[in-house]
Amino acid sequence: xxxxxxxxxxxxxxxxxxxxxxxxxxxxxxxxxxxxxxxxxxxxxxxxxxxxxxxxxxxxxxxxxxxxxxxxxxxxxxxxxxxxxxxxxxxxxxxxxxxxxxxxxxxxxxxxxxxxxxxxxxxxxxxxxxxxxxxxxxxxxxxxxxxxxxxxxxxxxxxxxxxxxxxxxxxxxxxxxxxxxxxxxxxxxxxxxxxxxxxxxxxxxxxxxxxxxxxxxxxxxxxxxxxxxxxxxxxxxxxxxxxxxxxxxxxxxxxxxxxxxxxxxxxxxxxxxxxxxxxxxxxxxxxxxxxxxxxxxxxxxxxxxxxxxxxxxxxxxxxxxxxxxxxxxxxxxxxxxxxxxxxxxxxxxxxxxxxxxxxxxxxxxxxxxxxxxxxxxxxxxxxxxxxxxxxxxxxxxxxxxxxxxxxxxxxxxxxxxxxxxxxxxxxxxxxxxxxxxxxxxxxxxxxxxxxxxxxxxxxxxxxxxxxxxxxxxxxxxxxxxxxxxxxxxxxxxxxxxxxxxxxxxxxxxxxxxxxxxxxxxxxxxxxxxxxxxxxxxxxxxxxxxxxxxxxxxxxxxxxxxxx
Numbered sequence: 001x002x003x004x005x006x007x008x009x010x011x012x013x014x015x016x017x018x019x020x021x022x023x024x025x026x027x028x029x030x031x032x033x034x035x036x037x038x039x040x041x042x043x044x045x046x047x048x049x050x051x052x053x054x055x056x057x058x059x060x061x062x063x064x065x066x067x068x069x070x071x072x073x074x075x076x077x078x079x080x081x082x083x084x085x086x087x088x089x090x091x092x093x094x095x096x097x098x099x100x101x102x103x104x105x106x107x108x109x110x111x112x113x114x115x116x117x118x119x120x121x122x123x124x125x126x127x128x129x130x131x132x133x134x135x136x137x138x139x140x141x142x143x144x145x146x147x148x149x150x151x152x153x154x155x156x157x158x159x160x161x162x163x164x165x166x167x168x169x170x171x172x173x174x175x176x177x178x179x180x181x182x183x184x185x186x187x188x189x190x191x192x193x194x195x196x197x198x199x200x201x202x203x204x205x206x207x208x209x210x211x212x213x214x215x216x217x218x219x220x221x222x223x224x225x226x227x228x229x230x231x232x233x234x235x236x237x238x239x240x241x242x243x244x245x246x247x248x249x250x251x252x253x254x255x256x257x258x259x260x261x262x263x264x265x266x267x268x269x270x271x272x273x274x275x276x277x278x279x280x281x282x283x284x285x286x287x288x289x290x291x292x293x294x295x296x297x298x299x300x301x302x303x304x305x306x307x308x309x310x311x312x313x314x315x316x317x318x319x320x321x322x323x324x325x326x327x328x329x330x331x332x333x334x335x336x337x338x339x340x341x342x343x344x345x346x347x348x349x350x351x352x353x354x355x356x357x358x359x360x361x362x363x364x365x366x367x368x369x370x371x372x373x374x375x376x377x378x379x380x381x382x383x384x385x386x387x388x389x390x391x392x393x394x395x396x397x398x399x400x401x402x403x404x405x406x407x408x409x410x411x412x413x414x415x416x417x418x419x420x421x422x423x424x425x426x427x428x429x430x431x432x433x434x435x436x437x438x439x440x441x442x443x444x445x446x447x448x449x450x451x452x453x454x455x456x457x458x459x460x461x462x463x464x465x466x467x468x469x470x471x472x473x474x475x476x477x478x479x480x481x482x483x484x485x486x487x488x489x490x491x492x493x494x495x496x497x498x499x500x501x502x503x504x505x506x507x508x509x510x511x512x513x514x515x516x517x518x519x520x521x522x523x524x525x526x527x528x529x530x531x532x533x534x535x536x537x538x539x540x541x542x543x544x545x546x547x548x549x550x551x552x553x554x555x556x557x558x559x560x561x562x563x
């Protein structure tokens with residue numbers, strides 16, 4: 001009796017992203033075991049991410065190099081954007097590390113800088129001498145009341161007005177320092193030298209002053225020069241103050257990691273709990289002013305930059321993954337609002353194994369519909385597609401490698417929106433665009449299915465042919481079609497991807513497309529298969545260097561053996 005012979009079509013395989021939480025043999029082909037340097041494209045297909053492409057071509061930084069310097073590594077550490085008198089700026093912090101010809105460390109120089117007006121260079125913003133210049137690496141950069149303020153640990157806030165050099169905020173006319181410890185029992189200083197700051201509800205809210213992460217200093221309304229004054233002759237117009245949250249922590253002890261404004265609420269993230277203060281508008285110290293509206297226990301923020309606003313919600317990174325604050329408050333339950341539910345164990349281990357958790361950050365790229373959880377320490381990221389969740393409830397997740405940037409920023413001005421990346425590889429600012437990586441680098445897209453039973457869980461498969469249907473634009477590249485059985489991809493075939501030049505109307509006369517080249521080509525590649533097994537694995541590995549690549553479909557032609 002002849003063996004049964006079947007043709008099976010896998011349409012848009014892997015379009016629900018990685019799922020390592022559910023049993024792999026019970027998942028269908030819409031989930032992936034591996035999706036590296038991938039995104040879910042606008043048509044719902046798994047495809048290659050865009051490139052980390054060149055944005056700036058030069059640095060304008062002033063320093064005297066060591067006499068024996070042989071090489072330098074320049075890193076852009078923090079990015080922020082905002083408007084000053086109607087003009088948009090991108091401000092960043094930069095370090096330059098020098099090495100001699102033997103690779104030995106020589107010196108580090110630290111700078112405050114900005115993106116040049118034409119977008120081609122990183123330009124220094126001169127600063128006064130800093131007591132702790134290295135603190136710029138972890139600066140919190142805030143735009144407030146047509147000014148840019150830079151908050152760092154151990155230094156007074158720097159103020160920049162869009163032109164010239166930055167100056168100390170304390171040098172401004174009428175500056176009112178917070179009261180000192182001799183006048184009150186509260187911890188205070190002549191400088192607001194904290195490194196956690198936010199601008200919201202007409203005030204600056206700052207913590208970390210003198211290393212204390214339980215007191216929040218807030219400025220007077222619309223005036224960053226006025227801080228808490230408890231003296232007998234205090235100005236009645238100064239509505240600045242201090243909030244001691246140490247008695248509010250639901251588990252008795254915690255520390256503030258970040259302060260975020262959302263939906264008429266001041267959200268204070270601790271390391272293991274969250275405080276929500278209502279009515280932050282007006283005078284917080286007045287009757288009926290700021291009050292504790294709610295708290296969340298056993299959930300917290302792992303790093304200052306691990307929180308981001310989408311406009312409708314606050315997303316934050318807990319020890320167990322990325323969570324939605326709105327759902328957490330609504331349901332008052334830990335499992336709810338878990339955006340990384342499909343990779344919960346993997347991302348939890350990744351967080352735990354990161355030696356410096358301050359290097360972990362979240363960034364939201366609305367124009368790409370992506371949420372990027374960056375692990376800068378080893379240049380990797382978990383990337384969530386934010387258009388719609390997967391069928392299991394978590395968002396569609398992929399992984400990226402080669403992420404040679406410290407932070408990311410979605411920036412929008414009159415010319416449109418773009419994503420800027422703070423390079424850790426002497427590239428200044430990069431941009432997430434196109435498919436041509438900076439420096440001509442090649443990045444690799446890798447996709448692997450979960451084990452496929454193809455509807456016959458107890459039957460041997462003897463595949464005869466696979467047909468991969470790809471979508472790519474008009475740049476040649478290479479790809480490797482892979483397959484195997486059980487747990488390994490033991491077979492492969494390499495091919496040259498050569499998109500055809502077609503017309504928009506599918507019409508060409510005498511081999512010449514009269515109506516112009518289409519944006520992308522559908523490419524079909526047949527692979528003669530070999531081997532056998534109960535569970536089939538399929539994969540794709542493509543080198544990306546200037547060309548887009550998406551996987552449209554995989555057709556499987558196989559013989560079925562006996563049960």
